[in-house]
Amino acid sequence: MKPYYWESQHGNFGDDLNLWLWDFLLPGFREVHPDVLLVGVGTVLNSALLPKEGRKLVLGSGFGYGSPPDMRDRDLWDIRCVRGPLTAEKVGVREELGIVDPAVMVADMPDFTDRLKRYKRAFVPHWESAVAGLWPAVCKAAGLDYIDPRGEAKAVIRKIAQSELIVAESMHGAILADAFRVPWVAVSTSANINSFKWRDWAATLGVEHRPRRIPISTRAEAIVKGARFWGVDYEGAAPAVAEGNAVAVAEAPPRSGLRHAAKHALAVPSTLALWQAARAEPQLSSDTRLRERKARFHAVLEGVRRAYF
Known part of the structure; x- marks a missing residue:
């Protein structure tokens, strides 16, 4: 597999973390299925960004700009999860597939x-x-x-x-x-x-x-x-x-x-x-909610391992 991410010429850590996060989450992914593009962290579900040809494995990507790609051909699109419920609605998949942004998994490294x-x-x-x-x-x-x-x-x-x-x-x-x-x-x-x-x-x-x-x-x-x-x-x-x-x-x-x-x-x-x-009331999600979302994402990763490795 090949990881896909949007690359700023200036650098942007939220996109650049794709360079190493997936080696931690899916060790060995680069050696399997060279025809598959792993579409991970980032707002990249955009018809102008993603190549139209080839198979894609979507793991937590989001929509936010332009128009979403046509993802109806399941021979080309394996959508395991997306960033959240708004993306799920935009790209036409079940709301429960809007699990979380995969960047939350960085904290486990x-x-x-x-x-x-x-x-x-x-x-x-x-x-x-x-x-x-x-x-x-x-x-x-x-x-x-x-x-x-x-x-x-x-x-x-x-x-x-x-x-x-x-x-x-x-x-x-x-x-x-x-x-x-x-x-x-x-x-x-x-x-x-x-x-x-x-x-x-x-x-x-x-x-x-x-x-x-x-x-x-x-x-x-x-x-x-x-x-x-x-x-x-x-x-x-x-x-x-x-x-x-x-x-x-x-x-x-x-x-x-x-x-x-x-x-x-x-x-x-x-x-x-x-x-x-800097002195306003800050936010923080609950420990329980974060654990639950990370557990659901781990389950998705297990499914990917069974299917591709």
Whole structure:
């Protein structure tokens, strides 16, 4: 089998973890059925992303953008489970197949046994925010550690596990926090944050997606997102390069002197809102609900082993 995932040119830990998670969950999967594509973690059930030819084994993927692929041919599609009930409805399978995002299984890996708390509060932005925003400086001013979602996936996840609280714009920031039993607060900087996929995952664990709004931190970030910044609307202000479900942009060069100070001053609303979010009432799914969903996913994996190994 070959794992399929959406690859950002900037890096995104929530997608990149597919590179090693399945070797832990299904050891030896790469050596069997080379004609089968394993469609795992990520919002990739999209007709524009997945190849139309070849057999696919779907294990926990989600829908969230564009249109779902035609998955009616069961000779080509083996749908064992999807991310949540909203995805199940969209792709036309039974609701009970919407089990959980497979990223929750990362917490069972021996690579992450060191969970000594080293960070009191940390912020994980969406990768698109990280590309063009001023979030490391905003976090420093707000008293939070900054976790760059574009970093090496295991290093990012380890820092999440070692935090006492996670403020998450990245959905997988919240998913991994919850899996490691770290309380989390959801935030959003723009309408680009897809609430459908958040609600899809949240429904499986009995939590809610009720994000606190955080103002965009820079003009460049507003241009990337086609959003407003200090009363100016930047919708359509910059050419976009299609990249799966988002856009690729060049990072703005660093500034110095008065312009640098002005840039930080304009990010003060972002700093205040992030400080407030870090002190809001966090969420955490129940131990019982998380165990039940992981047990159901383990049962799915057993079925896959019997069928393919």
